C-alpha cells in the first residue's frame with residue numbers, strides 16, 4: 291500500500307506520572323499493532339501535563355521516561371512519527387484558534403474537567419481548555435483514527451464537534467476523527483477501588499492503586515495481593531462484581547485466553563489462588579517491557595535523537611494544516 295493512501299492515526303499520553311497497565315492496554319498496545327498499516331503520529335503530550343500543578347524537574351524526567359516506555363513497549367520510531375508536543379509550536383497555535391470557536395459550555399460539561407477541577411484548590415484556564423488542546427493535536431495531523439481508552443472517548447467526540455463547527459464556519463478544513471477503543475482493557479480499574487479507573491496521577495500518591503509498567507515483581511505481587519474484591523466466592527466475569535472482574539480482565543489481557551476458558555480454569559478456586567495466578571501472569575507480561583526499558587535507559591543520547599527527528603518529521607504536516615487554518619480565519 292502506498293504511504294499516501296494509508297489512514298492517519300494520532301494519539302498521545304501525558305507525562306503525568308508512571309505509566310500503568312491501563313495506559314498500555316487502553317492505548318500503547320493498540321498503537322504498536324497498527325504501526326505498519328497506518329501513518330501513525332504518537333506524541334508525548336507534555337503541554338497537557340502542565341494543566342495541573344507540576345514540579346519542573348519531575349516533568350522533565352517524566353517526558354523522557356514516557357518516551358523510553360513508548361520504545362520499550364514496541365513503538366518503532368523508524369515506522370511511526372514519535373515526538374514531544376511542546377517541540378512543535380503549531381499545537382499551541384492551533385489550540386488558540388480553536389479556543390476561539392469553542393463554546394465554554396461544551397468544556398464545562400466534560401467529566402474529566404469536573405473531576406480534575408474538584409481536586410484542585412485553584413482551577414487554571416488551561417485545565418478547562420485541555421480538550422481543545424487535545425482537539426488541536428488530533429486535527430493538526432488530520433487524523434482519521436484516535437486509539438485511546440474509554441476515559442478519553444468524550445474528548446475525542448468533542449474534537450469532532452469542534453472540527454464540525456470550524457468546518458461549518460470557515461469551510462471544509464478538518465478530517466473528522468474517529469475514536470478507536472480496544473475490545474478488552476478499555477477501562478482498567480484501580481486495584482484499591484474498582485469503582486474508579488486506574489490513574490497515573492492517583493498512583494503517584496496512593497500505593498496499591500495501580501500496576502505500573504516499571505514496578506518490580508515484588509511490588510506487582512503485593513499490589514495484586516491487596517486488591518479489593520468482595521464478599522462473594524464465585525470467580526466469573528460479572529459487571530456487578532467489579533473487583534473480581536477487573537482482576538479477570540487483567541488476567542485475560544496478559545494471557546490472551548477467552549473469558550470461558552478463564553472461568554473454567556478458576557472454577558471452584560478461591561480469591562487467593564486467583565490473585566496468585568494474576569500476579570504470575572502480570573509479572574511475565576510486563577517483564578520484557580521492563581528489561582527493554584533498562585537497556586534503553588543506558589543510552590540516553592538515543593532517545594534525544596529519536597525525539598528530535600520525530601519533531602522534524604511532524605513539522606511539515608502540522609505546518610500545512612496551520613497555514614490553511616490561519617488563512618481561512620483571516621489571519622494569513
Ligand code: AQP
Nearest residue numbers: 303304306312313316438439476477478488489490491
Ligand atoms: N485505566 C485505564 N484503562 C484503560 N485505558 C486507560 N488510559 C488511561 N487510563 C486508563 C488511556 O491511556 C492513555 C493515557 O492518556 P493520558 O495521559 O491523557 O491520561 P488519562 O487518560 O488522563 O489517564 P491517566 O493515565 O490515568 O492519567 P492522569 O491520572 O494524569 O489523568 C489514554 O488513551 C487513556 O484513555
